Amino acid sequence: MTAESTLDEDRTSSDFDDDFEPLDTDGAPELLDERYLDRELSWLAFNQRVLELAEDPRLPVLERANFLAIFASNLDEFFMVRVAGLKRRINTGLAVPTNIGRTPHEVLADISQKAHELQSRHAAAYQELVKPALAEAGIRIVSWDELDETHREHLHDYFSTQIFPVLMPLAVDPAHPFPYISGLSLNLSVRVRNSRTGRQEFARVKVPQMLPRFARVDPAEPVEDARYIALEELISNHLGDLFPGMEVLDHHVFRVTRNEDVEIEEDETENLIKALEKELLRRRFGPPIRLEISDDMDEVTLGLLVRELDVTEQEVYTLPSPLDLGGLFDLARIDRPELHYPTHVPTTNxxxxxxxxxxxxxxxxxxxxxxxxxxxxxxxxxxxxxxxxxxxxxxxxxxxxxxxxxxxxxxxxxxxxxxxxxxxxxxxxxxxxxxxxxxxxxxxxxxxxxxxxxxxxxxxxxxxxxxxxxxxxxxxxxxxxxxxxxxxxxxxxxxxxxxxxxxxxxxxxxxxxxxxxxxxxxxxxxxxxxxFKRLLVAPLHLRKGLLKLIAQETRNAQEGKPAGIRIKVNSMVDEAIIDALYRASNEGVPVEVWVRGICSLRPGIPGLSENIRVRSILGRYLEHSRIFSFRNDGDPVVYIGSADMMHRNLDRRVEALVRLTDPDHVSAIGGLFDEAMDERTGAWWLSGDGTWVRHSTDDSGRPLDDLQALRIQRVAQRSKRIAQRATRAARR
CATH class of the missing domain: 3.30.870.10 (Endonuclease Chain A)
Known part of the structure; x- marks a missing residue:
């Protein structure tokens, strides 16, 4: 039989509804209340894996800087959407779904604790690992105090002509209320004293987001040995130009993250675009959910910010400067090919x-x-x-x-x-x-x-x-x-x-x-x-279709037939899918899950999931494909498509998977999984307690295979062989 004959052409995806039996949770494995990992903490664990790439000295240093920036950008979005969504539901009295036996407030406290740990580790990775490595490679990020008078004068000219005209200092006094602080903007809090009255005042200066975050100290310096200074430090050393006649007493850096999730009641609006445009305007003024401050900030300034922004102590993150390491995206684009991954030009299929x-x-x-x-x-x-x-x-x-x-x-x-x-x-x-x-x-x-x-x-x-x-x-x-x-x-x-x-x-x-x-x-x-004949489509049939395919593998194992399940997704959260995989595991089905981000499934738990292995691969490319492969008694069924195993994808989105019928394609997917799950391939392994352990070297300390580098090499070699055969044929 061929893969194409796995599902008869007269059989459709809607047939997956017929005689489908949902999982009987009463007969599910033990640990009913503890069989899922928390999705938010699992997401933070994913971002920790990104951070571990930045900490890896074997990677090119500008790629490490890029991973630091990716970590920062990821965490921003996590707060703007996931944390904001949790808080909004709590504050409005809406039910907060949780499958892990803890209250929403406990979940938020756990998130805060882990996020504080990760942000501190992130800052340390920059200060102690990446910044020194950049300096060793000739990319030095310096402070104002390290510059001589000649370079200070040059930067003063740059400030006067390129930065000063776009700055907008905003005073805070009885005539000037505390200004609106836009989400993700970098700001300077400035305390000044009026030399005539002796009165102290507070002002805020927004660091312009349209300017390069790191300025070249001297454009005449070769790119192989160049110095850069953070834009906020350059501004802070020219505050006298912004407040003439005032004595600048102190300044600190801070940054606010706001709730930027969008909620639209589509069934109550006549014009979706107009409603969305209105909601996007509202997004700008969402409530603050995180306040990042430099670790030199005084208590008076912090108290003012906490009061005016209405944030809790749990939402304050104290970090060493510079804040917002997403600014490292700028440095990561420096044209130093030897400090990046080797150039890869995609080949034509x-x-x-x-x-x-x-x-x-x-x-x-x-x-x-x-x-x-x-x-x-x-x-x-x-x-x-x-x-x-x-x-x-x-x-x-x-x-x-x-x-x-x-x-x-x-x-x-x-x-x-x-x-x-x-x-x-x-x-x-x-x-x-x-x-x-x-x-x-x-x-x-x-x-x-x-x-x-x-x-x-x-x-x-x-x-x-x-x-x-x-x-x-x-x-x-x-x-x-x-x-x-x-x-x-x-x-x-x-x-x-x-x-x-x-x-x-x-x-x-x-x-x-x-x-x-x-x-x-x-x-x-x-x-x-x-x-549909070759498609599985959400929200009506995709979940049911996958559950039926998982159930078939479970029955095959019970009957002694060849069985196996391989799934590659960005996220594995849906309880019904996870429980079906647990049931399959308990019947002896080997289950391999390749996940990039969140995974609520607990592998390797005796009596629950001892036949399940979960791996994660991160690298120069973001693993984004979704694959669902079933051994099916030796006649494989393989789907690819857009759906992750999350409630939103299966219940609130239109998603589509297509079945691969060409035996060569089915074989190629099998080979991809073989490499990804091979113990000689570098990856993170998930344990039952939610801990991800990186396996990057073998017992003798030699690096394990980089899956993505292997794919680059093999696709290029295959293309080269085809081209050579075509050239020889043309010569004949």
Missing amino acids: VQLQPSEPNRPADIFAAVAEKDVLLHHPYESFATSVQAFLEQAAADPGVLAIKQTLYRTSGDSPIVEALIDAAEAGKQVLALVEIKARFDEAANITWARKLEKAGVHVVYGLVGLKTHCKLALVIRQEKDGLKHYSHIGTGNYNPKTSRIYEDLGLLTADDQVGKDLTRLFNELSGYAIEKK
Whole structure:
């Protein structure tokens, strides 16, 4: 039997509803109240793994600086969304879901304790590890006191011409109320004394976010031996220019994080875009949820900030300067190739390489011949997905293009291709998810631009985010209309495609095309289509379909048949899926979970999960693909798609998984898992108590294999072999 025959063509995903038996929790393994790890603490553990990369002296130093910045950015979003959401639900009396037997207040206290520990460790990693390593490499971050008079004069000129004009000092006195402090802005609190009256006053200076966070001390210095000074330190040493006639007594740095989650009651609004734009304005004024202060701040200033911002002691984070190490993104972009990961240029998928040199490939011909499984960023997004849509826009035989857009880049060739297609007279449908968190404003802009070009723009289903990654092209060919489809695990974003690891399927399979046609009709109109042949779609059928597949593996194990489950996701939180995996484990099914971020599943617990292994791999690329693989008595069933195992993905989003039917693709996925779970591959291993242990060296201290580096090498070698064979064939 082939993989394609695993599910009969007459069997549909809606059949997963039939005779489905949910897990009987009364018969579940012991430790009922303790079988899940806390999702928020698990997320913090993920960010700790990011921090461990920054602490690793074997990594190029500018990449370590980049990981410090990623840690800071991740934590900002965690507070703005997760912590803010918990606090909002507590303050408004809404129920806070918790599956770990603790009150929401206890959860918040645990988060605060762990976040304080991690932020202190983060600051120490910068001060004690990364900053000295940068200096050793010729990138020195200096203080004002370390500069001689000549360089101070140069920086004074730079301050006067480039910084001073955009600064806006704001006084706080009876005539000037305490100013609004925008979220994530870096600020100086300044205490000054009026030389005539002797009265002390307080002022706030916002550090301009549009200027480079680290200024070059002397542009004439070679890039291999250059000094930089933090922008806030440069400003703080020129406060006299901002407050002439006043005596500057003291200054300190602080930063506020606000609640920036967006809540819209979609069923109560007539115009979603207008409601969202109004909510985005409100977001700017969300309540503070974290106050970061420099460790030299005096009690008087701290008391003023705590009182005016209305934060608790638990929400104050005292750290050494500089605050906001997200500013290291600027330094991480310094053009020092030897201090970065080796350059990697993605190769073109071997099936999509041009048949003749210096001529573009015919994507339609290649896909019509055989399904194409793409693996980004090892394989190029530009020469595959982007080329597919650009060719569709230009091809006179193409009649229609339908596509989902969740996140895309500011200068997106994907959007431009849709515009070109509409202007060429093709029918174009774009389902733009304008509620994509922190991309709402950009997506509204894109939606309006698309509408002006004649694209039919829709916003999906009320109450659901459309998160699936789908593109459908309808093409007139000699023997009639033909469907060309793309289903992916990642966004249609050329920029992130170079740093996110994702999978995608290009196929001319008529059944997939019909599935996507029905799904797009449901998303854009009023069709209620339940039957799909090669897709599993949330929220109606995806969870049930996966649970049925897990249950089948459990039955196979009970009957002595070959069984096994392999899942790769960003997050594993959903209790029903976890409990089903526990049940499978108890029946002897080997379960392998490859997770990037949150994992509430507890592996290796006797009587609960001794047959479950959980691994996490982090590196130069962000592991983003989702895979669901089932051994199925030796006839594997493999799906890829957009869904994580979280409540929101399974219950409140439109997600889609597509089944891979080509035996080569099924084998490739199996090989990827074999490498990821191999003990010779560097990874973090999760233990039952929630602790992640990094395995990066063997018993003799030699580095373990870097999975991502291996993939780069193997994809490049395969592409090179194909090119060499083509060259030899051309010479004949």
